[in-house]
Amino acid sequence: MSSATAAQGSPAASKAGNQGASTYLNHKKTIRSWLLTLDHKRIGVLYAVTLATVFLLAGLLALAVRAELFMPGETIMSNDAYNQTFTMHGIMMVFLFIVPSIPAILGNFVLPMQLGAKDVAFPRLNLASWYVYMIGGALVVTALLVGSVDTGWTFYTPYSSSGSVSVLYMTLAIFIAGFSSIFTGINFIVTIHKMRAPGLTWNRLPLFVWGLYATSIVMVLATPVIGITMLLLFLERILQIGIFDPALGGDPILFQHFFWFYSHPAVYIMILPAFGIISELMTAFSRQRIFGYKAIALSSVAIALLGFLVWGHHMFVSGQSAISGIVFSLITYLIGIPSGIKIFNWVATMYKGSVWLQTPMLYALSFLFLFTIGGLTGIMVGVLAVDVHLHDTYFVVGHFHYVMMGGTVIALLGGMHYWWPKITGKMYNETLGKIAAILIFIGFNTTFFPQLILGAQGMPRRYANYVEEFTFLHQVSTIGSLVLAAGLFLVLGYMVYSLFRGQKAASNPWGAATLEWTMATSPPDPHNFTRTPIVTRGPYDFHLADEVFGPQHTGDGAGDGAAPEPAVPRKTETA
Amino acid sequence: MAHGHHIIPKKTLFSVFAALIGLTLLTVITALTIDFGVLEIPVALAIASTKALLVVIFFMALKYDNRVNALAITVGLVFVSVFIIFTMLDTVFRGDLDNVSNITISQQEREDEQLRAREPDADQLRVAPADFVGVDDDEASAAVDEAATADEAPAQ
Amino acid sequence: MATQTQETQDVQAHGDGHGHHERLQHHFISLDQQFSSAKLGMWLFLVTELLLFSGMFVAYAVYMQWYPEAFAVASEALDWKMGFANTIVLLASSLTVALSIHFIQKGNTKAMITSLSATLGLAVVFLIVKYFEYTDKFSHGIYPGEAFNPTGSYAYLDVPNAVQYFSIYYVMTGIHAVHVIVGMLVFAWLIYRALRHHFSPEWYTPVELGGLYWHFVDLVWIFLFPLLYLL
Ligand code: HEM
Ligand SMILES: [Cu+2]
Numbered sequence: 001m002s003s004a005t006a007a008q009g010s011p012a013a014s015k016a017g018n019q020g021a022s023t024y025l026n027h028k029k030t031i032r033s034w035l036l037t038l039d040h041k042r043i044g045v046l047y048a049v050t051l052a053t054v055f056l057l058a059g060l061l062a063l064a065v066r067a068e069l070f071m072p073g074e075t076i077m078s079n080d081a082y083n084q085t086f087t088m089h090g091i092m093m094v095f096l097f098i099v100p101s102i103p104a105i106l107g108n109f110v111l112p113m114q115l116g117a118k119d120v121a122f123p124r125l126n127l128a129s130w131y132v133y134m135i136g137g138a139l140v141v142t143a144l145l146v147g148s149v150d151t152g153w154t155f156y157t158p159y160s161s162s163g164s165v166s167v168l169y170m171t172l173a174i175f176i177a178g179f180s181s182i183f184t185g186i187n188f189i190v191t192i193h194k195m196r197a198p199g200l201t202w203n204r205l206p207l208f209v210w211g212l213y214a215t216s217i218v219m220v221l222a223t224p225v226i227g228i229t230m231l232l233l234f235l236e237r238i239l240q241i242g243i244f245d246p247a248l249g250g251d252p253i254l255f256q257h258f259f260w261f262y263s264h265p266a267v268y269i270m271i272l273p274a275f276g277i278i279s280e281l282m283t284a285f286s287r288q289r290i291f292g293y294k295a296i297a298l299s300s301v302a303i304a305l306l307g308f309l310v311w312g313h314h315m316f317v318s319g320q321s322a323i324s325g326i327v328f329s330l331i332t333y334l335i336g337i338p339s340g341i342k343i344f345n346w347v348a349t350m351y352k353g354s355v356w357l358q359t360p361m362l363y364a365l366s367f368l369f370l371f372t373i374g375g376l377t378g379i380m381v382g383v384l385a386v387d388v389h390l391h392d393t394y395f396v397v398g399h400f401h402y403v404m405m406g407g408t409v410i411a412l413l414g415g416m417h418y419w420w421p422k423i424t425g426k427m428y429n430e431t432l433g434k435i436a437a438i439l440i441f442i443g444f445n446t447t448f449f450p451q452l453i454l455g456a457q458g459m460p461r462r463y464a465n466y467v468e469e470f471t472f473l474h475q476v477s478t479i480g481s482l483v484l485a486a487g488l489f490l491v492l493g494y495m496v497y498s499l500f501r502g503q504k505a506a507s508n509p510w511g512a513a514t515l516e517w518t519m520a521t522s523p524p525d526p527h528n529f530t531r532t533p534i535v536t537r538g539p540y541d542f543h544l545a546d547e548v549f550g551p552q553h554t555g556d557g558a559g560d561g562a563a564p565e566p567a568v569p570r571k572t573e574t575a
Numbered sequence: 576m577a578h579g580h581h582i583i584p585k586k587t588l589f590s591v592f593a594a595l596i597g598l599t600l601l602t603v604i605t606a607l608t609i610d611f612g613v614l615e616i617p618v619a620l621a622i623a624s625t626k627a628l629l630v631v632i633f634f635m636a637l638k639y640d641n642r643v644n645a646l647a648i649t650v651g652l653v654f655v656s657v658f659i660i661f662t663m664l665d666t667v668f669r670g671d672l673d674n675v676s677n678i679t680i681s682q683q684e685r686e687d688e689q690l691r692a693r694e695p696d697a698d699q700l701r702v703a704p705a706d707f708v709g710v711d712d713d714e715a716s717a718a719v720d721e722a723a724t725a726d727e728a729p730a731q
Numbered sequence: 732m733a734t735q736t737q738e739t740q741d742v743q744a745h746g747d748g749h750g751h752h753e754r755l756q757h758h759f760i761s762l763d764q765q766f767s768s769a770k771l772g773m774w775l776f777l778v779t780e781l782l783l784f785s786g787m788f789v790a791y792a793v794y795m796q797w798y799p800e801a802f803a804v805a806s807e808a809l810d811w812k813m814g815f816a817n818t819i820v821l822l823a824s825s826l827t828v829a830l831s832i833h834f835i836q837k838g839n840t841k842a843m844i845t846s847l848s849a850t851l852g853l854a855v856v857f858l859i860v861k862y863f864e865y866t867d868k869f870s871h872g873i874y875p876g877e878a879f880n881p882t883g884s885y886a887y888l889d890v891p892n893a894v895q896y897f898s899i900y901y902v903m904t905g906i907h908a909v910h911v912i913v914g915m916l917v918f919a920w921l922i923y924r925a926l927r928h929h930f931s932p933e934w935y936t937p938v939e940l941g942g943l944y945w946h947f948v949d950l951v952w953i954f955l956f957p958l959l960y961l962l
Pocket of ligand 1: 154267268270271313314332333335336339374375376377378379381382383387390391392396399400403404407408
């Protein structure tokens with residue numbers, strides 16, 4: 001491991017496994033030093049803990065929903081309780097979990113490191129984003145304490161402009177949590193523009209950075225609109241201003257325009273960083289330069305911008321004008337093009353590569369499969385005439401779980417496994433990792449594929465009850481959700497275990513070629529790098545990555561692409 | 576990298592201010608004296624945009640600034656227009672296929688009532704599946720058969 | 732894009748040689764890099780503000796197109812002279828902000844403090860005018876939303892959908908006024924720091940950013956004035 005003496009020789013690599021070295025995790029230990037930290041890595045960890053908690057709670061609500069649907073009729077909860085349960089599940093998963101997820105956890109941790117920077121451009125704003133998020137979360141809890149929300153996560157008027165006052169707290173919560181997104185978005189864009197290490201040109205940016213860049217654009221452009229939407233809804237409730245409420249001369253369809261102007265682009269906030277992660281995983285575990293770097297990078301930006309022109313596809317049966325239905329449907333088809341380009345490029349990256357089936361790669365392959373189904377069902381519901389039948393059925397529920405869970409959450413899991421050694425300095429149990437990945441894949445499909453069929457047969461969404469004929473598929477789905485939960489709990493278990501008992505991670509266990517792996521220890525120094533990196537090659541130029549493979553490509557580097565074994569931490573290195 | 580610190584001469588700032596006052600007067604005068612009809616708002620907006628441009632270019636010094644900042648605000652403006660245009664594509668043409676009515680629900684119910692009062696037999700008419708709820712099976716299937724033959728298309 | 736990279740490289744390449752300015756944060760390499768980052772951040776923040784206001788402009792456009800007569804009648808209730816006066820006030824305050832930056836760039840702290848104070852004063856004038864406009868309307872029952880019940884000399888406003896006009900009017904000008912108040916706090920803080928000689932021609936980032944924010948507040952008003960008062 002010590003032969004990394006080439007031009008870009010990495011001091012980091014030789015330090016790997018050094019005990020007692022100061023890292024960002026142990027250089028200060030008080031709770032205060034965590035809660036007031038300005039270090040992007042620690043903020044990433046704060047977010048990781050918070051979001052894992054939210055995911056757990058919202059996931060338990062999902063299990064409750066599935067349990068109710070195990071049999072037709074009222075089983076474990078009343079209709080009202082059911083409405084509140086799926087509403088809370090949706091609100092928490094969408095606004096409090098999946099929108100911040102990848103950018104706030106992995107983006108915060110990895111972005112400055114991939115740029116060769118010491119931190120994001122505005123560290124205090126970064127910490128503020130976490131606090132603002134927590135205030136939003138507290139308001140959601142308040143809303144639950146003072147009453148109940150059963151509008152669905154979409155808050156359609158006149159539902160939301162009448163009924164329980166908790167809606168007020170909920171709209172305020174979302175308004176405030178929005179600022180957390182905005183802060184992150186601004187921070188990332190400025191960081192990417194201004195903080196790149198010398199030599200790190202736009203064409204040398206890792207694709208995860210491109211994904212975060214595209215996401216940040218959407219965050220900055222779309223999030224303020226959900227802010228004003230929630231504000232107007234709030235005023236509609238307390239002053240009856242009559243903008244959205246039909247009883248007062250307002251237009252409820254206008255509310256849907258406002259809501260989806262944000263919420264459709266928001267689905268790209270969720271998926272674009274996931275695309276970035278998958279690009280990293282595909283190339284790192286195929287030992288191959290990414291196929292079509294520019295196409296992937298620019299298609300992310302294209303999706304981000306095009307994503308603003310299709311929001312009306314959620315409103316095909318709302319009573320909007322027919323002409324806008326037609327136009328929105330046509331533009332929706334276009335989104336398929338950049339998405340297809342990406343899938344094609346990822347597959348092409350594996351072709352003739354040296355595919356190494358470690359846990360993160362299993363998630364990447366799951367993603368390919370699941371996102372393809374999600375995207376194709378998206379095109380199906382994007383067809384105006386077809387959607388008249390499918391709208392508000394379980395088909396739509398199946399569609400968006402395939403993209404949000406099968407896409408974003410699977411990519412998040414892949415990314416967590418990939419960067420876990422870097423974040424914690426520990427390796428998780430690879431065998432359990434593979435078992436969990438397979439369980440999750442099977443559980444996911446068992447849960448959600450039946451929902452596509454149910455929807456096509458006419459099972460409406462958001463009902464606690466259903467006709468007898470649907471019983472079997474609902475039961476399959478519920479059983480699948482238990483398998484899925486088992487897989488996720490397994491991940492939680494071995495990840496937590498690895499914190500205490502895991503093997504020490506090498507600085508570059510996967511033999512990847514981006515800066516966070518080649519130039520930093522695991523876990524990194526508080527300032528990320530011991531000296532400013534100077535970049536002389538692209539992020540996936542394995543053939544130029546002497547620091548990974550050794551100067552003469554003798555396989556002496558930190559991780560050897562030709563023979564994966566040495567990349568796994570050797571027994572001698574473990575304490 | 577001196578471009579971040581370009582000093583704008585006082586003279587420029589004052590002339591821009593004078594132009595802004597002039598344009599404000601112009602917009603008031605045109606609004607009060609000349610009737611542009613449908614062009615009234617476009618004219619007002621054109622003048623306002625000119626003023627805005629002056630503020631952005633000189634007061635906010637975008638002219639001397641990094642072009643990325645100009646790009647950012649331009650992209651913002653583009654998406655504001657997307658928001659307005661695509662929303663109005665709906666609201667302007669709302670009901671273009673006569674697929675929505677612009678009367679209130681209670682008004683609709685009143686009209687239904689009147690219709691029913693005028694044609695009491697209409698209650699027997701069954702077309703949609705929901706109309707058959709509560710009707711016993713024989714009668715229902717007979718009605719379906721009837722409807723099928725009437726349409727000359729087999730049910731299912 | 733190419734120039735951008737060049738700039739980053741330059742900044743980072745020549746950064747190491749400099750002595751460290753007291754205002755330089757550890758994760759930046761030079762004051763220039765720090766300044767241009769802060770500015771880009773501010774512009775992006777203004778983009779979010781733009782999109783926030785856009786929602787209200789959309790609501791305005793939609794209802795204006797649906798109910799042009801109601802809007803024409805309702806807008807007559809607003810006194811264009813008040814709006815005009817406030818436009819002049821805000822334009823003047825924009826000028827004084829721009830001047831304050833001019834002065835600090837030249838190292839003239841005193842003149843900068845004078846212009847910042849003038850800006851603060853003009854913001855107060857703006858709010859006073861707004862206060863009289865609001866109270867006049869309230870006293871005649873012109874409230875946003877359900878409470879809308881025009882009386883006296885404004886009784887003629889009792890037409891369908893005039894309430895939408897006033898709801899939009901109050902929400903738009905209300906949120907704008909909140910921005911003016913925030914701006915006043917910013918200027919008070921800037922004056923306080925300037926009095927303690929925190930700013931210099933090398934480092935005056937907060938003044939620059941506060942100025943950008945204030946110009947934006949002015950920009951919104953430039954559009955609100957003709958759309959609300961001059962229909
Ligand atoms: C290939 C790209 C995609 C297309 C063409 C597409 C199209 C659509 C359409 C037309 C609908 C409306 C269906 C209806 O309500 O009747 C829809 C719903 C939805 N989509 Fe997608 N979609 C795509 C990708 C995504 C992605 C990547 C995500 C999230 C990560 C996503 C999340 C959602 C959600 C959450 C809904 C349901 C919203 C609700 O009504 O609660 N979609 N999609
Ligand atoms: Cu959508």
